[in-house]
Amino acid sequence: MHILVATAVPVERDAVARAFPGTGPEAAVEVPRPGTVLHRLPDGWDLLAAGVGPALAAASTAAALTAAALDSAPYGLVVSAGIGGGFAPDAPVGSLVVADEITAADLGAETADGFLPVTDLGFGTVTHRPPAGLVRAVAAATGARTGTVLTGSTVTGTAERAALLRARHPRALAEAMEGFGVAEAAAAHGVPVLELRAVSNPVGPRDRAAWRIGDALTALTDAFGKLAPVLRSWNPHER
Incomplete structure (x- = not known):
């Protein structure tokens, strides 16, 4: 199955590439796409540093999906991957989270009565749900926790904001900036995410001294090493 992995930045993309023995970042072939460049590994995986934030991630992912479709080599799965923040105590530093819901945390309107998601305003969607069987298989293979991963255009930087998001989304385990954008592009092409x-x-x-970016990137590499056989054997008709 042709798989596209979309990260935010090149260091995350390269962490994924290192999961494939003998085909790390140095073995990737650059494939130009409108506004972006794919890194294609010898075994057919395409890795994309799609950019930071939901808008750029959606645009870059859509460009890659469209180009693949025009080449008669469409993707069977899109994976949004990278590092992110975890909601304590359920997702501690160093843990893995696989989303059973990919939710836009701040897409909507603030009102006198509180926040209204865009769906309550009669528009669009705020949540994409990955294939349940695939989520279970990934969690079993990697030891990842399963729950909601929130996408925001602004990273949370206060305890008050973290508490507000957790109250609004009780199943939230992690926060990042690209997942919903990647999922929107995948949904537009009818591809699971x-x-x-x-x-x-x-x-x-925000306590940068407490961040463990290197450890998280290592965990990402380890996860894809265990994840690759699961994704190769997954039946894309299971939605």
């Missing part, structure tokens, strides 16, 4: 996050820091006050 998965999101996997390695937790580098707690969601809340």
